[in-house]
Each structure stands twice: as C-alpha cells, then as structure tokens.
Amino acid sequence: MQIYNSLNRRKEEFIPKDPGKIGIYACGVTVYDLCHIGHARSLVVFDVIYRYLKYRGYDVTFVRNFTDIDDKIINRSNERGVSWKALAEQYIDEFYVDMDRLGLLRPTYEPRATDHITEIIDLVEKLEEKGLAYAVDGDVYYRLQNFKGYGKLSGKNIDDLLSGARVEVDDRKESPLDFALWKKSKAGEPSWDSPWGEGRPGWHIECSAMSQKFLGDTFDIHGGGKDLIFPHHENEIAQSEGASGKPLAHFWVHNGFVNIDQEKMSKSLGNFLTIRELLEDCHPEVLRFFVVSSHYRSPIDFSTENVAVAAASLERLYQSLDRLLRTAAGTAAETSSMDEKINFWRQEFIAAMDDDFNSAAACAVLFEVSKEVNRWLDADVSQNDKPEAASCIARFLREIGAPLGLLQEEPQAFLQRGGGSDGELTATEIEALIVDRSTARTERNWAEADRIRDLLDEKGIILKDSADGTQWQRKH
C-alpha cells in the first residue's frame, strides 16, 4: 500500500509499525460551534481511511480528540453567559448528531483535552527538564532554539519565520516563535492547578499528550486538514519528539480544503456552510459521494451544481443495486457463477484504494460494476443461477461501498427519499396517484395517465413503468 507522506512530500510504501496493527491519530474539532462542510470533508476522509484499513484486515486504533478548552470556547461562553463546560458539552452533542447522520464510524477513542490535564502537565514538566520549555510568570513556553528539526513537516525554517514576522512581540518570550504550552489563567477563566500556578493548556500540547497516552511515542499515521500542518502539527512534533526523542508519526496525512464557489471557506471569511444546513436538502450519502469522488488531497469546490452531479451519479449506482436486489428476490447465495468476475472487480477496487486511498478511482470501479450489471440484466440471458449471481453482486457492491460509506441504504429508501423540504407528497399519496394512473392506463386513457404523471413530476416524483408495475422515486 502506498500513502502520500506530507513529511517527505511523496508517496511511500506503507508498512505498519507492528504487523497487522495500525495506530491513527486525527485532530478533531474545537467544540464551540456547529461543524461546517470543511469539517465534514476531513471527517469523511479519515473515516474512509479508517474503514478501508479495517477492510484490509488491520487492527486499527483510531483516536480523534475533542478540543474542549481554548480561547474561542472561553470567548463564546462569555458571550452567551454559559459555562465553558456547558458550551463544550452542547457542541459535542451536536457533533455526534452530525457525525451519526453522516454515517461516520466512532473512533476507538475520543479523548477530551480537559480529561487529560495530568498528562499534559507531566509532558510540560518533561520538556522543562529537557531544557525545551521555560516558565515565565505562570506561563510556560516551548524553547524552539533547543529543538533540532523544527520545520521539517511544513518545510519552513526558523530564520524565514522570524523574518516573516507576523508574530506579535512578547518581551517575556526568549524568541518570538516560542509558543505557549501552558497559559496562566486570568480571573474568572477556567483553570487547573499546576506547578506554575493556576492555568490551562496551550493550543498544541493536548494532542501530544493524548496521542502518547493512546498510541504511544510513535505511531503509524497522524492526520488532519492541510491547514494544521503549520503551526499545529509542526509544534506537536516539537513537543512529542522533543520529549520522547523518537519520531511521532511515520506518516502524516493531510486532506485538502473545501472551497465554496471557488473561494476558501473559513470562519474568518464567514462563508461557511454548516453540515446541518447542507443536510436539509442533501442526502448524507450524497455528501459522502461528493467528498469521495475527488482525491482527498485535492481541493474541492462546493457548489449546488457539483452536489447535484454527485446526487445524479450516486443515483445511478443505487439504480443498479435496486435492480440486483429485485433480481435476487430474497435469494442469499454464498457463491455463484459470477465469483470470478467479482474477484476481479474486488482486486481493481483494492488496487485503487491501496494507491494513496484513491477513492475517485475506486468510484470508477463501482460504475464499472454498475455498467456491466445493467448490461447483464438487460441481456436477459438464461442463466441457471441468475438470482444467486445477482445477490452475490449486490452483496459485493455493498462490500466495496462500505469503506467509502456508500450504498449502505436500501435502494428504495434512498431513491424515494427527497431533499427533505416540506410540501412534498407522502408515499401514500404518491402510491394512490399511481393506482389511479394505472387504472387510466389499462383503460388506455393516455391523457389522464400523462396528466397524473406530469402532476407527480411537478412534485419531484419520477415514475418508471415496467413489466412488474410502476416504480417511483424522488428527484434528488
């Protein structure tokens, strides 16, 4: 398996530290607001990686943290007059709502920063002992000059950073680039007792402390969005490797951004769309398909048109799955005459995903299967085990859809599920109209039949007449 390693800026053969086992740490969210679609992409990307590595038979330990204390949380809790704790709890709950709707697997561990104050303090003390940290008036800073190799992940060097100098000057720091490991708390702020007085952790230290606790000094993959490379991940390396003297992660994996209409989406630009808003009229699997149909490192441009394309594409796959399940008609066979074909497709899928999680190429395999299946079903060949073969292919489609989080719904449920907006016809109403239309059709009253079909079409319902009756689905 090849994975692109941000550390060396090239694809490298991936070999787990311990055979058969993989440890992954992905930086999670700061819980002070609802998640936006940029978070969704990152979450989906690492969910796919997690699922796929498990699919390949690895014993995966996946850790994703919650940052539940920081400036933004404190500020917002003050604005709203609620405690930082209540605010964090609220948004952790909201996070789970979105996560479940997106069908994200729960990581093995989801540690919170404030549950690891002891570990954080221990780590800061260790850095202090090693001369890599110094305390000033209750604050503790990282002493960058004493760490060799700062900048190896982001490709920056200390001199350039100093001359770039958009760093605020703080006389108490030995160097402008030294960053906070522990922050002295101001009056009224949340704080924990420490050797340096009442305070709270700095921005980066939690990830070093928690990854060490759950995955050890060195683990296989560390991930996050590209924007975390500097300074967050760079500082994590300084902290963790400074303390342990060992490499933090063998592979660094970073996902690309989500742009909205060609522009970077960010909090500061205010052009972000929350997962919740999007899911009001977009099926969660459509969002997943949208994410997975591009390579995880490329930027993706979010727009209504692009999501519509994703919906149309996914629908095609579900149409095939639907046909397969109808043909199988409840048959559940273990093997069939299609086994060889299925195995060939499986190898194609694995080859795509083994190449740096090339989910876009993997999607092409899904479409290839879909195409061949439709052709096969259309041909109406007399084949002894057609239902058995259909059930095997259907199961296989779901097997390779699973790592991507696709095709896990019942086709009818997916196809008949609308955008979710109000004013739509219920299934019962639709089916009543279909009965009326069928009556008209048997009477060869085409005008009436078409009137009903047009009526349904206006409501976003599409009909499909076939030998065994009329199927319906909603436009997505």
Next chain:
RNA sequence: GGCGCCAUCGCCAAGUGGUAAGGCAGAGGUCUGCAAAACCUCCAUCUCCGGUUCAAAUCCGGAUGGCGCCUCCA
C-alpha cells in the same frame, strides 16, 4: 517577502514515461402507448513555449493563470 501546490472534454474528475478511467450534461439509436430507467454508438491529446527520451498529460527549464501556508481554522 519566504515556503509550497495546482492547471486534463461544456461541467466534475482519475491518470507520474508507452500512446487519455469514470460520472454529469449533449447528439443519434434500441426499448416504451408516450415517458423514465437501462443499453448501444458518438463526443478531449492533456494552458502555452522550449528541452530530455525510441516514446511525455506524465521528467526538466521558462511563461501565463489559479490557489494554499507563513495569523484562529478541517
């Protein structure tokens, strides 16, 4: 100013040396009462200019055009 990424059909998007995957849209056809879905056929030489090579979208140099990080950020 420093560091880095990208540029493939109308749109989305794979492809890192051997002669352009896939999806959406479009054109024609089959099927259908008509449709829808599906199937068949058609639909790009890879921003530009040089170079390396028997061979380049793929490597090197340059140009142009996008973008990111250097500040909170997935």
